[in-house]
Amino acid sequence: MNFQQLRYVRETVRQGLNLTEAAQKLFTSQPGISKQIKELEEELGVQIFVRRGKRLVGLTEPGRAVLESAERILQETENLRQIAREFSERDTGTLAVATTHTQARYALPPVVAAFRRRYPGVRLALRQGNPTQIAEMVIAGEADLAIATEALDHYPQLIAMPGYTWNHCVLVPAHHPLAAVETVTLEDLAKYPIVTYDPAFAGRSHIDEAFAARGLKPDVVLAAIDSDVIKTYVELGLGVGIVAAPAVDPGRDPSLRSLDAGHLFRSNTTRVAIRRGALLRGYTYAFIELFAPHLNRRLVEASVAGAGESYEL
Numbered sequence: 001m002n003f004q005q006l007r008y009v010r011e012t013v014r015q016g017l018n019l020t021e022a023a024q025k026l027f028t029s030q031p032g033i034s035k036q037i038k039e040l041e042e043e044l045g046v047q048i049f050v051r052r053g054k055r056l057v058g059l060t061e062p063g064r065a066v067l068e069s070a071e072r073i074l075q076e077t078e079n080l081r082q083i084a085r086e087f088s089e090r091d092t093g094t095l096a097v098a099t100t101h102t103q104a105r106y107a108l109p110p111v112v113a114a115f116r117r118r119y120p121g122v123r124l125a126l127r128q129g130n131p132t133q134i135a136e137m138v139i140a141g142e143a144d145l146a147i148a149t150e151a152l153d154h155y156p157q158l159i160a161m162p163g164y165t166w167n168h169c170v171l172v173p174a175h176h177p178l179a180a181v182e183t184v185t186l187e188d189l190a191k192y193p194i195v196t197y198d199p200a201f202a203g204r205s206h207i208d209e210a211f212a213a214r215g216l217k218p219d220v221v222l223a224a225i226d227s228d229v230i231k232t233y234v235e236l237g238l239g240v241g242i243v244a245a246p247a248v249d250p251g252r253d254p255s256l257r258s259l260d261a262g263h264l265f266r267s268n269t270t271r272v273a274i275r276r277g278a279l280l281r282g283y284t285y286a287f288i289e290l291f292a293p294h295l296n297r298r299l300v301e302a303s304v305a306g307a308g309e310s311y312e313l
Contacts, residue, residue, distance in 0.1 A: 003077065005040040006070040008033045009048060013067055014140060017049070017056040072277070078141070079279035092121040095284060098134035098143035099126060100201060101226035103270065106247045107164075108147070111290045119283045130200050130225070138275050144284055145274050147291065149203055152273040160273040161303055163292035167267050168203060169248060170259040171234050171241035178240065179257045186214050186264055193221040193239030195230050203268035207242055210265045231256065244268075274304070 007026065012033065015021040023030040041048050048063035049056045059067060095115075099108065104126050112124060127134070127143055131151035137143040139157045146152055153160040170189065172178045181188060190211070197204040204223075211218050221239050224230050227247035234241035235255055242265075248258045272288055272295060274280065285297040 001040060001043055003074070005036045006074055008036050009040065009067060010070050010074060012037065012049075012056065013059065017058070019056065075275075075277045079277075083279065091119055091283065093281060093283070094123045094125065095281070095287060096125045096127060096137075096143040097145055097147065097287070098137040099128060099147040100131065100134065100149075101128055101228075102201070102244055102247055103147050104128055105226065105228065106244075107270070108291070111287070114290050115283075115287050118286065122283050130198075132200070135273065138273060141275070144278075144280070145272060145288065147270065147272055149268050149270045150200065150205075152271045155273075157276055158273040159276050159303055160271045161292075161295055161300065163270045163272045163295065165267050165269050167245050167260075167262040168207065168242050168265045169245040170261050171231060171243055171248065171253075171256050172259065173235065173237060174255060174257055176240070176257070178259065181259070184259050184261065184264070186211060186216055189240060189242075189264075190216045190218055192219075194218045194242060195222045195224070195233050195239040196220060196242040197230070198223045198225045201225050203244070203265070206266040206268060274300075276304075 008022065011022040011026055012019060015025060019030045019033050023033050026033070037048065044062075044066065046062040046066070047060050048066050050058040050060055050063075097108075108126070112126075115122075115124065127137060129137065131148040134143065134146045134148055135151050135155050135158060138146045139155065146158070147163065152158060170178065170184055178184055178188060178192070196207060199205070199208070207218075219239075222230075222233055224233075227243045230241045230243050231247075231253060233239070241256075242261065245258070245261075248256070250258070272292060274284075280300075285300060288295050288300060289297065
């Protein structure tokens with residue numbers, strides 16, 4: 001038995017039991033992976049995978065236990081490497097942050113700037129995707145932490161901690177009829193075409209829930225994955241925008257008027273997530289605290305130690 005065999009089992013499962021894709025991910029050959037997995041099964045005396053001909057179609061019951069153990073072993077192996085790096089390369093290395101466009105564009109620039117000043121020797125990588133994709137990046141070890149509003153607290157492999165809360169606002173051109181309304185209502189919004197987020201992004205579920213609760217069906221004429229696109233089409237007169245309030249800057253958006261919508265839609269919580277059981281470098285704790293000052297190292301370590309505990313802002 002060796003670590004390579006365990007990696008082959010883990011990656012095969014991650015790639016949906018597709019040996020060809022697992023081989024590509026690990027820069028090896030499909031026959032080589034198949035041979036190593038069979039040798040591991042022979043050594044353990046159990047079948048890890050259910051087979052249909054030459055195809056893998058599932059995990060056996062002992063296979064699920066083997067996978068769980070392999071995940072722990074490989075995680076602890078990486079933790080040993082992290083311990084060595086922390087003492088030999090304290091202020092150098094790479095930090096990969098998986099996040100959405102809105103967070104990368106509006107929430108993270110001052111954090112990244114402060115982090116770079118403090119840790120000039122650390123290479124920082126921002127990896128963007130939708131919330132599900134960025135959660136899976138952290139689970140797969142492709143990113144050290146994830147920052148998003150949706151999905152992160154739905155994965156048992158992750159520890160998701162609240163970073164900050166925010167509300168939506170309504171955006172209209174300066175001369176739009178709603179610009180003169182003192183307190184906008186859902187009924188007001190339902191009279192106009194709506195431009196807002198894709199259902200997977202930026203609290204869109206709270207928007208849909210609010211309209212549904214009032215028996216209203218908004219005419220969403222455009223759904224986008226980032227705030228800049230929404231603002232562009234509101235400026236063009238395509239419809240009334242509903243966006244994250246932190247994404248609106250009067251200095252950058254002088255032709256638009258922002259209307260408070262905190263009374264219309266539930267507030268949203270952007271979370272920071274790390275992989276359960278992962279050992280973090282010192283500068284990773286620093287990045288988290290720069291992003292959310294209440295998440296200091298002591299609190300993050302306590303959250304990791306008390307796996308399963310949750311708290312709110």
